[in-house]
Amino acid sequence: MRDVRSWWGKHGHLVLFLTPALVIYGMFMAYPLISSLTYSVYEWDGYLRRGFNGLDNFVTVLTRWPYNERFWGAISHNALFFVLTFAIQTTLGLFVAVLLARKWRGFAFFQAAYFLPHTLSLVVVGFLWRMLLNPTWGAVGQGLRRVGLGDWVQPWLGQSDTALVTIILVNAWAWLGFPILVYLAAVQAIPREFHEAAVVDGASPWQDFRHVTLPLLLPTIAMVTILTFIWDFNAFELVFVMQGASGSPSYATDLLATFFYRTAFGDPTTGGEPGQIGIAAAIGVLMLIIIGFVSAFGVRFTQRSQTEY
């Protein structure tokens, strides 16, 4: 008894400090994530769990048509989503951040402007761009017609070869402000003396960027890249709002998250298909593995590169 009391006297405050966070985090985040692992190895009938069926659900997702076609399609779309977003933010985004770091007059305004779409809900972003891009009366098409470029008007969201890229660009419009801001903060954190030393050595602005700014930004770039990866492999709202749960047209914009949603809850537009929890859980676990492994690897890599200087 005394042991307990003295233990409490010594550690009671720790229990007090840690328990609420552990309970909420454990119950509403760790438990669901861990149980979705178990869901994926059972057969399900609607919301009722039936027998253990090993890796059958995974085999279904990876090998049985049409699941396999959807799965690999979705992965390749998510990958393109990430690669294009990464390319835009580390070229255009980084370039703009480096320019903004000069802090000339009016740059605060630009900085605010670039970030503004980031505050909009993706539901609003999706509806706004769906209307702007509408080929019959959308503002983009009408604008092109007014300047005599009517031939350029295309059903961007309706063609399988342009729909996904269009969605990615819309996403970039809403997202780019964030990497710009982070890069800007990182560029501004570089001590002025570093640049001054480079200028004294006769470096051009490009050389200054290449040999001073870029190396010092690498950890930040890596961190933003990992965040982008996690985000892009979870993307859902834009496609759901703009192209529906089945990634119209003909799954050309289908992502892992829309595939997961459709499998778990049925496709709402076709009305009344039963959801398949076991297969959906298997898709979720595969997403978890992809995201978990790649980001853990990314973090390791970042830490290593950070210790180098």
Place this chain on the structure above:
Amino acid sequence: MSRTVRALIVSLVFAFAASALAQTTLSFWSWRTEDVAAYEKFIAAFHADNPDIDVTFTPYLNTEYNTILSTALQGGGGPDIVHLRAYGGMESLAQAGLLVRLDGQVAALEGFDPGVLLGATNRADGGVYGVPFALQTVQVLYNVDMFERLGLEEPTTWAELLAVGDALKASGVYAFANGTKDGWTNETLFGAVGPTFYGGTPFFQEITAGETDFTDPRFAAALERMVALRPYLADNYTGVGYTDMQTLFAFEQAGMFAAGSYELGNMAQLNPDLRIGSFAVPADDAATPSAISFYVDGSYGINANSPHQEAALRFIEFLASQEFGQMFTDELQQISAVPGTQPTSEALAGMVEMMNEQGTPYLMLTAFRFGQPSGSTLLQNEMQAVMAGDKTVADAVTNIQRGVAEWFEGFQ
């Protein structure tokens, strides 16, 4: 204050309290967000005869209703009265024991057409679990004034249909308002164009019996006709979504619209002056019969876990009554499933006549939505690709057959 007034007030208060005690409030969930005002009228009419029962109508967004309803019912909750989808959409709920079996309980159901009751029947036990509310037909709608202005008539052969399309295009509007951006509208287009060319009900009976399958040349021939209409659809049709189609037809930028009968009500809201006619897509020669698709839109059911079974049954009986059927048709401009109701509008009466003479069950919805991947999902996505020129009809047929064969016993 005089004593009599005080007594009056007291008795009034008591009366109120008493009626409040006896009052049952039924909850009623639906996906018909557009029909709130109409349902409030229906409920008021019911309440007038049944003052002890009140009903609250709660509509959810069409695309989310299924998820919301099935999760609520599975969790033991949900509304007392359920607006049910038809066929495969309601069957899983009935099979899971979440709905009250109504045949034998609701006398009026015996007067319903057996084909119509199929839309609310659980195939496993043959029981009827809902009172069907509306029938929908899928055909070509056209702008009557525009046709008259251009001297056009309802086509009786396929060549005439194309000629009508050319004339409309020449006059500066689109022939068809249809586009393909929203997957499900491809199925609607097929529902209007297909039946005439796959041969209507005989083909339907053969394929549902498993005597033929989707590789049947009649099915491919029907898909080909859909493809043949591509030059007559809206410009950039792959980017034209459902609401765009409605806008194009309602505001007279297109002369025809392959669509469901439910558009009559929508069009009346968007442009009340629009006069709408309808026809079935004709075959190559006028002698070959043409066909249109029809289906049961859904039904009204009772939640098996509802604590107000008796009140719910009384409301359901009202929904099966002729009084309600007529009100429904008049108010919503849709074909009521209740036998003996008379459509008051000319456009709707035309559709009812077509349905009775040329109607065939809407292929994928009525027969191939009982498993995943459903025939509807397959048709919608495959034809979307075909219409965009990304796939051939032969590829689409192969995939539709392969997908349905995954679960449809008739093909196994």
Place this chain on the structure above:
Amino acid sequence: MAASSPASRLAARVAIYLVLGVLAAVFLYPVALMILTAFKPTPEIFRNPFGLPESWGLDGFLEVWRRAKFGLYLRNSLLITGASALLLLATAAPAAYALARYSFRLRGVLFLFFLAGIMIPIRLGILPLYLLMRDLNLLDTPFSLILTYTASGMPMSVFLLSVFFRNLPRELEDAARIDGCTETQTFWRIMLPLVRPGLATVVIVNVVPWWNDFFFPLLFIQTDTWKTIPLGMQIFFGQHLVNWSLVFSGMVLASLPLLIIYLLMSRQFIAGLTAGAVKG
């Protein structure tokens, strides 16, 4: 740079302004167009898509406010986001403090346990989470969202706050102990006020995604009573898709709260977000 002539430096300066200006137009124009369009009735949207509206009436907004129960959604969003932020601070701060300022046997394990969640989005656990909420009878209540948001914000917040706590000097606790403060009093009275910038960062990092979240309300909230702005608006858009004027008004109303906060305090906003990202 030093060798270039004043003329070419001016040209470079103009070019930079031009590039940044064009880019700013790309980001701002659609938002501006959305706001302008919201003032136009539907026929005017077709007739005059790009010009200024003929009148600046607020009818569209009033109609959305009335028809879409916007006030209700706004209240719900405020309550849910606010309650989540409070709950997150109340639970993450003490946990971060314990992990940052004490050494005990489980510390390393617990820290890793929290950290693991940073990389894994909670969405992937949606099925069990959904059934858990159902079994706890929390579906269709604000608590389902508050608890989910708090849990999902926990890993990053514990991590960020522990960085802030770790940077505080050790003398503070010693002084507090000499004054006879208990551990809890030290935390509450001395340490917590010192990490206020950290608390602000945690709030800003989390509030934006919560406010705009659409996925969890879509699954957890079924009746109007607790719908948040993104969900309410999505449904409203779905119902009135052909009434473009109403849809644009709805979009503007839905975006306004965060937009105003952002315009009023963009500096703090940006500072908070970048601190979160750079530290993370």
